[in-house]
Amino acid sequence: MATIPRIGDAQRRARLGHRHLLAPAHRAATVEEVADAVVGLHATDAATVYLSACARLAEPSPAEVERGLYEDVTLVKLLSMRRTIFAVSTDTAPYVASSTARAIALKERATFVKHLHASLPEWDERRLVRTEREVLEALAARGEATTAELAQDVPALRETMVVSPGKPYEGRQSVGSRVLRLLASDGHVRRARPRGSWTSSLYTWASAPQLPDVPVREAKAEVARRWLASYGPSTEADLKWWTGWTVRDTRTALADAGACAVRLETGPGLALPDDLDDLDGVEPCGDWAALLPGLDPTAMGWRERDWYLSPDDVPFLFDRAGNIGPTVWWNGRIVGGWAQRADGEIVWRALTDVGRDAVAAIEAEAGRLSAWIGDVRVTPRFRTPLERELVR
Structure with a gap:
């Protein structure tokens, strides 16, 4: 009977410095490298993408993030995992x-049509489709x-x-918003460059590039594989939480991705076949510090967080809805x-x-952040007790 590899908390922490590009020696040259290293950057708060990316770039620059988002359009914003x-x-x-x-x-559309018709009975799905077509033509x-x-061209949006x-x-x-x-959500339009600084949420819209269609099961297996490569070894419950999938879909995706059983300090876990080696507690990238923004993907990458976050610190760093602040x-x-x-x-x-x-x-990281952020002022969208206390 094969022995199940054991991977302790120290081993899991040792992987973060290089896999998440947080150790200085492992920082990236491009924003695309950063996004792939963590599978995706949280983008609910406009500033988070910039702060998360620049914490991992060898030469932090808002211009590099804007290049990927708005010039080359090599980063795509999607309403996806956990409706985030x-x-x-x-x-x-x-x-x-x-x-x-x-x-x-699909769920967003069904819910919206129901609520729209209840509030404005003259609106049905046919009128919505007609209005959408007019919006795309105007755009x-x-x-x-x-x-x-756009509401100037399509008056129905003003209702x-x-x-x-x-x-x-x-x-x-x-109705327009x-x-x-x-x-x-349907992938027809994308958020384009905002009006104002990179912290602004007053963005414009542009047509979105059409994405290749991938069979759902194949796509879920690939997402599971990429997540395990970045966030593993971990647990089935963590991936289920991170994606928002059902238990059945999560288990199928992990099996299709070739996940192997491991033993974590908290119990059964999973890892990719090439990620079973014990690092013997040696940090492979030296000591490192990082200042990460609220909702950063590393901080929000797992449901079970005791291996990198003391439960005693949760009340200071999270808001009441479970959003983490700057860490x-x-x-x-x-x-x-x-x-x-x-x-x-x-x-x-x-x-x-x-x-x-x-x-x-x-302190060195705080100085690095201050140097590139310059005159821009950032207030997290989700305020937490410690962040509020620090700005007093």
Whole structure:
């Protein structure tokens, strides 16, 4: 009977420095390399993509991120895993779209049509399809446009619908904002360059490149393989949480990806066949520190996080909805949080005693971040207790 390899928490932390491009010797030259290293960059908060990418670039530059997003369009934003927006490379995008994004888009459309018709009875699916066609024609003529600009060409977008009827937070929302979101979910339009700085959420829309169609089962196996290559060894529950798939789909994808059984400190785990070696607790890339933004993919890559995050620190670093804020890392562990004050100063606090070497390395990373971020001011979309306290 074959012995199941055992991979401890120290081994898992040792992999993060080079696989997630966080150790200085392993930083990347391009934003596409960064996105592929973590499968996809969280893009719900406009600033997160830039902060996550620049933390992993040998020469951090917002211009390099903009090149991938808006000039070469080698990064594609998809509403995908866990109904979260991810920026993925054009190499990864077809697998993410087929495995996850298209199913979510179908649910988004069904839900939207139901709520739209309930609020505006004159709207049915045929009118929605007609309006979408008019929007795409207007966008093709303009090249790029905001939702408000498109509403000048398609007046139906100006109508408003009730959202959350009967709730204390009931309100009205423009049909236009929902229609453009739907078209983006379907892969017809993409978020183009924002109006303002790279932290702005006032973006324009442009036509999206069509992605190759990949069979769903093949796509899920490839996503599972890429996730294990970046985040493994890990657990079935972690992948299920990260993707939002069912248990059945998760198990099938892992089997199709060739995942092998391993023993983690928390119990059964899985790894790719070429990732079973024990690193003997030796850090392969030296000591490293990192300042990662809220919702960074490394911080949000697993459901079970005790191996890199003390449970005692969770109340300081997460909001009530489970969104993580800006974090400070030392050799594969989250050891604190950071923030940017109104005057631009980068401040941080350790939640445990990290030692003199760690303090020096973290200070160096804070200086590196301050140097490239310049005069830009960043406030996380999801505020956490420690981040709020640091900016006072």
